Amino acid sequence: MRFTNKTDIFFDLDHTLWDFERNSALTFEAIFQKHGIGVNLQEFLKHYVPINQYYWVLYREEKIGHQELRYKRLKDSFDRMSYTVEDATVDLISDDYIRYLPTFNHLFDGAIDVLDYLKPKYNLHIITNGFQEVQTGKLRNSNIAHYFATVTNSEMAGVKKPNPKIFEYALNLAKTDRASSLMIGDSFEADIEGALNVGLDAVFFNEFKMEVRKDIAQVFHLSELKNIL
Template sequence: MIKAVIFDLDGTLLDRDESVKKFINNQYKRLHKSVGHIPKEKYTTRFIELDIRGYVWKDKVYQQLVDEFEITHVNWEDLLQDYISEFKHSCVPFPNLISMLEDLRKGNLLLGIITNGYGQFQMDNIKALGIEKYFKTILVSEWEGIKEPAPKIFKKALEKLKVSANESIFVGDHPKNDVKAAQNVGTKGIWKKDFQWENVKANITVDDLTELPLIIKSLNNQ
């Protein structure tokens, strides 16, 4: 019997690729006096390249941008601070996010989030999506002192939700950090399909979040 659903955040609930594009376009407009000597396409494309889909923290990204583009009117620390304070205004949810969470809540399922990243930054993004109220527990790696794919952070989420591993499913976009890591603690790993990977050994694959309530209903009817 599935009693709990635990989610990854970036690439699963938050469409990070679209959010980053929106943010960097907005930053270019906002700081045009400082970065306007760089063609917009060049600035935005290079940021996205250096970001490596969030796996490089933005201190390194902005240091590289300042150096490459000879940015002198603003320093990398100011650009980083702008990212930290403004990114939340560019958060783009995946389609059907709220309706899916509503359906799960109506089904009396317990919901949690496990996400790698900086605590306040990730919480700001969760609040920006308007979804904080749906979750009984939210674990962010900085605050927990543990990162995915470590089993300990998954086990902690299960403890917080008071469910066993086989009573829960984990939904994420990363084959190793999400799907395999969840399976390693005995939880079903649901892969939220992402274009950069193929042949992911997940228990179930979903293209759209709306599939989840039906999947859970099916699992509970077996």
């Protein structure tokens, strides 16, 4: 499948361009050392990653707020390991996590190369459910902010992907329309179904090679975007 007549490309940030899991692990390594948290990092991450994903779904569905997300994903992970941490320390770790996370800036393999390829051909944009303060730091510190004409986050739009309003907000901010635009992201529900439901074409960054419908455009490596754009 090759997309033609597109002028604007919208990317998700975390898990699509910015290697969230790798950077998150490095962040926890640094702050656990700072706070003297005596847990095995890999065992902690084994619990934390699915717990974090679970709470992000609740956050995306407006069932919890961001403070509850930040606290519970840590507290539940420590509880799962039967490791006691005072609430005040959990709060400190939570604050430091948000502060340290944008300082680690590994991108997915091929990210810079494909952005260099797309930049002269299209207007590039970001649509992210992440917190504004954190996402701004990630874009700046990883030296990719200059590729993007606009950045839409859920705090600006007042809703989160897959809510149609965030896509409408992003299109208006970019001064473009659905027919001329394309969404690229790793979350099938938030990025792909969210975009398709508002009439926006989408490409699934299918890093883990999930089984998806045959009518869904997908790439397994970012470099493959050159073959369809």
